[in-house]
Amino acid sequence: xxxxxxxxxxxxxxxxxxxxxxxxxxxxGVMRLINLAQGELLMVGGYTLFATNGWSVFVRVPLVLLVIxxxxxxxxxxxxxxxxAAPATMLVMTFAVSFLLRSIAQKRWSAQGKSMNIFSGxxxxxxxxxxxxxxxxxxxIAVGGVLLLGVNLFLNRTDIGLQMRAVASDRRIAQAxxxxxxxxxxxxxxxxxxxxxxxxxxxxxxxxxxTPDFGLxxxxxxxxxxVVGGMDRLAPATFGGFSIGFANSMVFSLLPTGQRVFLDSxxxxxxxxxxxxxxxxxxxxxxxxxxx
Amino acid sequence: MTGPARLELDGLHVRYGSVPALHGISIGVSGGEVxxxxxxxxxxxxxxxxxxxxxxxxxxxxxxxxGRSLTRCTPDQVARQGIALVPEGRQIFGDLTVDENLRLxxxxxxxxxxxxxxxxxxxxxxxxxxxxxxRTAGLLSGGQQQQLAIxxxxxxxxxxxxxxxxxxxLAPAMIDIVFASLDVIRHxxxxxxxxxxxxxxxxxxADRTFVLAGGRIRAELGSTDAGHADLLRxxxxxxxxxxxxxxxxxxxxxxxxxxxxxPA
Numbered sequence: 001x002x003x004x005x006x007x008x009x010x011x012x013x014x015x016x017x018x019x020x021x022x023x024x025x026x027x028x029g030v031m032r033l034i035n036l037a038q039g040e041l042l043m044v045g046g047y048t049l050f051a052t053n054g055w056s057v058f059v060r061v062p063l064v065l066l067v068i069x070x071x072x073x074x075x076x077x078x079x080x081x082x083x084x085a086a087p088a089t090m091l092v093m094t095f096a097v098s099f100l101l102r103s104i105a106q107k108r109w110s111a112q113g114k115s116m117n118i119f120s121g122x123x124x125x126x127x128x129x130x131x132x133x134x135x136x137x138x139x140x141i142a143v144g145g146v147l148l149l150g151v152n153l154f155l156n157r158t159d160i161g162l163q164m165r166a167v168a169s170d171r172r173i174a175q176a177x178x179x180x181x182x183x184x185x186x187x188x189x190x191x192x193x194x195x196x197x198x199x200x201x202x203x204x205x206x207x208x209x210x211t212p213d214f215g216l217x218x219x220x221x222x223x224x225x226x227v228v229g230g231m232d233r234l235a236p237a238t239f240g241g242f243s244i245g246f247a248n249s250m251v252f253s254l255l256p257t258g259q260r261v262f263l264d265s266x267x268x269x270x271x272x273x274x275x276x277x278x279x280x281x282x283x284x285x286x287x288x289x290x291x292x
Numbered sequence: 293m294t295g296p297a298r299l300e301l302d303g304l305h306v307r308y309g310s311v312p313a314l315h316g317i318s319i320g321v322s323g324g325e326v327x328x329x330x331x332x333x334x335x336x337x338x339x340x341x342x343x344x345x346x347x348x349x350x351x352x353x354x355x356x357x358x359g360r361s362l363t364r365c366t367p368d369q370v371a372r373q374g375i376a377l378v379p380e381g382r383q384i385f386g387d388l389t390v391d392e393n394l395r396l397x398x399x400x401x402x403x404x405x406x407x408x409x410x411x412x413x414x415x416x417x418x419x420x421x422x423x424x425x426x427r428t429a430g431l432l433s434g435g436q437q438q439q440l441a442i443x444x445x446x447x448x449x450x451x452x453x454x455x456x457x458x459x460x461x462l463a464p465a466m467i468d469i470v471f472a473s474l475d476v477i478r479h480x481x482x483x484x485x486x487x488x489x490x491x492x493x494x495x496x497x498a499d500r501t502f503v504l505a506g507g508r509i510r511a512e513l514g515s516t517d518a519g520h521a522d523l524l525r526x527x528x529x530x531x532x533x534x535x536x537x538x539x540x541x542x543x544x545x546x547x548x549x550x551x552x553x554x555p556a
Contacts (some may be wrong), residue, residue: 159395166385166396173383176345178371178400178448 001130006253012137014246015144019199020222021241022151023192025234028226029168030181030188031083033090037075037098039219041068041196042203043105046210049116049200050109060118065197072193076186098216105212113209123205136205147198148238151191155234160187221248228274230281239283244271298323298358298483299344299375299452305352306336306343306507313339314507316353321452326474326484328498330491336507337487338380341454344485345377346370357452371400376450380457380487382441386430390421390440393429397444406449413480414443417473435466442473453477455486459493471497 020038027035045068052060075097082090122136155161160183166174167184175181203218222241229240244267251266274282297320306314314336321327329337342348344355346367355362362370371377376397384393394414398407415422418439424432429440438458445453455474459467471493478484488494495501495513503511 159399162388162392162395163399165388165392169385169387170383172347172367173379173385174396175367176347176371176377176379177396177444178368179396180368 005131006250008131008133008137009253010246010249012140012144013249014242014244015140015148016199016202017218017222017225017245017248018238018242019144019147019195019202020218021226021229021244022148022234022238023195023199024219024223024226024241025231025237026151026164026188026192026195028231028237029234030164030171030185031079031090032087033079033094034223034231035075035079035192036091036094036219036223037101038192038196038223039215039217040098040101041071041193041215042200042218043210043212043215044068044071044101045197045200046116046204046214047105047109047114049118049204050114050210053115053117057118061201064200065194068197068200069190069193072189072196073186076189080182080185102212102216109212111212113211115208116204116210117208118201118204120205134205136202140202143198143202147195151195154191160184164188221245224268224271228271228282230284232281232284236281236283240281243282297321297356298325299485300356301340301344301353302356303353304340304343304350304355306339306348306350308339308348312507314343314350317504317507317509318353319502319509321483321485323451323483324478324481325500326478326486326498328494328501329485329487329504330489330494330501331504331510333489335504337504338456339507340504341377341456341485341487344370344375344454368400371448371450372402374400374402374449374451376400376445376448376453378438378441378445378453378455378458380460382434382437384429384432384437384440384444386428388429389425390427390429390432391425393440393444394421394425394447397447400448400450402449407447410447410449414446417446417476418443435462435469438462438466438470439473442470446477450482452483452485455484457487457489459488459490467493 020042023041024035024038027033027038045064048064048067049060052063075094078097079090079093082093085093119136122139123134125132125134127133155165163174163179163184164187166177166179167181171181174184199218207214221244225241225244226237227240228244229238230236247270248263248267251270252260252263255263255266278284299321301317301319304314304317305312317336317340319327329340331337339348343350344362346362346365346369357370357373357375362373365373385396388396394411398404401407420436421440421443424436429437432440442455442458458470458474462470467490474484474486474497484498486494486498491501491503495517496515498515501513501515501517502509503513
């Protein structure tokens with residue numbers, strides 16, 4: 001029964017990381033850019049929550065969404081100028097943006113954690129037999145599932161979703177067919193902002209204090225998940241994010257209490273093994289080349 | 293056949309970094325006209341089409357479409373104005389279905405009117421595209437992919453269709469299918485610019501064919517010049533040149549082009 005408990009908790013954390021990973025994957029798809037500042041979306045959203053503690057949820061949630069999506073669109077604007085630059089240049093640029101935002105946060109709010117209370121009811125738990133399940137666990141799994149399904153439908157059933165897949169596959173040709181690539185990229189950034197908002201709101205009950213590094217810690221783990229899953233395609237990237245969250249929670253639960261400081265070592269040890277065995281990504285099929 | 297030029301290249305210069313690729317190309321394409329461009333590798337044929345599409349910028353001269361300059365137009369703007377490209381090596385979206393590839397072709401259409409009629413025409417020309425429309429496009433054969441690439445360009449209902457080496461790597465029977473479809477397309481009033489290495493067939497098919505070498509137009513040929521091998525050889529290589537030397541020059545030009553294209 002103990003393991004069922006671990007499993008449910010792990011699935012919940014996995015869903016959260018899969019949302020962040022999907023956001024990273026969407027942007028990588030349309031821009032071939034790893035946005036190292038992705039975590040700062042969560043961080044800035046976190047400080048927005050801190051600044052509005054006590055306000056009505058009905059104001060705070062739309063406000064956080066607005067701030068995060070707005071920041072995502074600003075990032076897109078900043079990166080747009082460098083779109084034809086070398087990939088390394090763009091990568092450094094995203095790192096610079098991440099560093100800048102974290103520095104501003106540190107200057108403004110110091111490195112000390114600030115509490116952000118929202119949906120405090122979600123931290124409560126109910127018991128089923130020996131299982132003790134927090135509401136946030138169920139909500140995380142449900143929201144994660146719904147959003148992943150929603151993005152999937154968006155990509156597969158709408159015109160702009162199709163254009164997004166085309167841009168991810170071959171930007172030059174998509175543009176030559178008339179696809180407004182700027183609009184597609186903006187949509188991808190906005191979408192990743194929505195996903196970051198959902199992830200943030202669901203992270204709060206288990207990590208209720210925001211620091212300048214709050215987002216970085218989440219995004220780095222999600223990014224590793226994306227690499228482990230295989231970043232070329234969205235589904236493996238998302239599933240990679242899920243796996244790293246799942247493994248994180250599982251290893252944490254299984255390690256004896258005194259040994260939990262080794263969580264990261266065990267986790268990244270697993271990552272190294274996975275990458276040695278399957279460098280193309282854990283869930284990536286062998287690349288098919290169908291040039292005739 | 294001929295009227296006022298629909299698409300006009302006026303003293304077009306293109307360079308990749310410091311390497312010049314096109315030196316003052318002037319070509320006018322009228323409504324319903326088929327213009328062929330032939331020439332050795334590295335002559336600048338693909339560059340010419342890329343410039344029209346706005347995929348490479350030009351350093352001098354102008355390109356006008358229906359009287360309006362295409363300067364600073366992005367490729368999507370060019371496509372939406374009514375110029376469609378069938379790129380070299382087909383470049384269909386291999387992980388999308390045939391149907392999705394066609395839907396992407398519709399992005400450049402001005403309005404959705406007549407989509408169904410146009411689809412009927414396209415499916416009539418390329419029954420295989422209709423038959424395989426739910427398949428993953430990357431699993432089609434090369435010839436089928438080429439048909440899809442032309443279908444995808446046609447469904448945009450363009451005034452000018454640009455084709456970059458449509459017969460490259462195809463079996464002779466497939467090449468016949470491609471040229472037969474182009475013959476139908478030319479009679480629908482669309483202008484066609486076709487870039488080919490298969491000089492004889494292109495010269496016979498096109499109303500006018502320009503021989504491009506070293507980034508310059510060496511000759512303009514009519515469709516009756518198809519059989520004249522000597523004429524073609526001199527226009528490819530110049531009257532004085534022996535064959536091997538210019539061939540080597542072609543290889544060098546191609547290498548230079550490749551080196552300068554990769555970072556773009």
